[in-house]
Amino acid sequence: xxxxxxxxxxxxxxxxxxxxxxxxxxxxxxxxxxxxxxxxxxxxxxxxxxxxxxxxxxxxxxxxxxxxxxxxxxxxxxxxxxxxxxxxxxxxxxxxxxxxxxxxxxxxxxxxxxx
Amino acid sequence: xxxxxxxxxxxxxxxxxxxxxxxxxxxxxxxxxxxxxxxxxxxxxxxxxxxxxxxxxxxxxxxxxxxxxxxxxxxxxxxxxxxxxxxxxxxxxxxxxxxxxxxxxxxxxxxxxxxxxxxxxxxxxxxxxxxxxxxxxxxxxxxxxxxxxxxxxxxxxxxxxxxxxxxxxxxxxxxxx
Numbered sequence: 001x002x003x004x005x006x007x008x009x010x011x012x013x014x015x016x017x018x019x020x021x022x023x024x025x026x027x028x029x030x031x032x033x034x035x036x037x038x039x040x041x042x043x044x045x046x047x048x049x050x051x052x053x054x055x056x057x058x059x060x061x062x063x064x065x066x067x068x069x070x071x072x073x074x075x076x077x078x079x080x081x082x083x084x085x086x087x088x089x090x091x092x093x094x095x096x097x098x099x100x101x102x103x104x105x106x107x108x109x110x111x112x113x114x115x
Numbered sequence: 116x117x118x119x120x121x122x123x124x125x126x127x128x129x130x131x132x133x134x135x136x137x138x139x140x141x142x143x144x145x146x147x148x149x150x151x152x153x154x155x156x157x158x159x160x161x162x163x164x165x166x167x168x169x170x171x172x173x174x175x176x177x178x179x180x181x182x183x184x185x186x187x188x189x190x191x192x193x194x195x196x197x198x199x200x201x202x203x204x205x206x207x208x209x210x211x212x213x214x215x216x217x218x219x220x221x222x223x224x225x226x227x228x229x230x231x232x233x234x235x236x237x238x239x240x241x242x243x244x245x246x247x248x249x250x251x252x253x254x255x256x257x258x259x260x261x262x263x264x265x266x267x268x269x270x271x272x273x274x275x276x277x278x279x280x281x282x283x284x285x286x287x288x289x290x291x292x
Contacts, residue, residue, distance in 0.1 A: 027142075027145070028142055028145075028146055029145065029146045029149045029150065032146075046171070046172065046173025046174070046178070047146065047150075047171055047172050047173065048143065048146075048172040048173040048174070048175065048178040049173060049178060049181070051139055051142060051143070051178065051182055052178060052181040052182040052184075052185045055139075055182060055185050055186060056121065056185050058124075059120065059121045059124035059125065059185070059186075060117045060118075060120050060121045060124075061117070061120045062117075070145060074145055074148070075141075075145075076142070076145050077138065077141075077142050077145075088117075
């Protein structure tokens with residue numbers, strides 16, 4: 001059985017922003033499901049931790065939220081990306097890709113290849 | 116910019132007493148019921164479906180705490196709470212409060228008095244015009260110097276005598292120079 005990985009600090013915010021960019025306005029449950037789904041159920045995510053994070057992103061101005069009708073006659077809080085959020089997403093994507101590239105290059109070096 | 120916005124939002128929430136977590140509770144309820152429905156569809160019994168949903172959500176109290184800490188400024192909140200609590204307790208026991216207040220007042224008063232005396236005597240310049248021109252004069256004489264009786268301290272050294280006080284004629288002579 002595969003062990004599930006913990007999410008690295010800070011990457012969850014990026015996942016949330018990306019999810020909202022791709023899917024448009026969405027409620028917390030939807031965001032959580034989407035993140036699980038994309039990660040192929042390899043992430044150990046306590047879904048509840050999404051809500052403090054969503055609040056934080058909202059207070060930073062990256063996302064906005066409002067009540068909306070949900071299926072089955074209740075209401076759910078829908079989150080959407082703001083313009084600031086879009087910019088933040090672009091910046092964080094760049095940073096992340098850069099880090100990933102550096103790590104990949106670093107780990108690809110074998111004993112024989114000495115630059 | 117981002118931290119500033121976040122701070123402002125938290126201050127706003129604190130000031131408008133919107134630090135409650137009604138919204139979180141409602142969202143959590145919605146989340147759990149959706150997850151439960153999902154679990155039911157995958158064939159669990161109702162009780163098990165709910166249980167699994169709660170498990171997946173995580174430690175509710177910890178998350179609620181986190182949510183609350185994010186929404187407002189917990190430090191300021193707890194300071195306000197402490198102040199409120201201590202005023203209530205002090206108001207309850209008047210004897211203790213008055214003894215504490217009186218001893219504080221006495222101690223502060225005594226300190227202030229002692230310090231102002233010390234300040235006048237030791238730290239400040241003398242309260243005379245042109246205090247910067249004051250000099251301390253001292254004289255020395257050898258073993259053969261003859262001194263009449265005088266007030267004040269004198270230094271009796273093996274090779275002679277000296278003092279910081281002068282006879283009146285000596286004072287008159289120096290002050291006219």
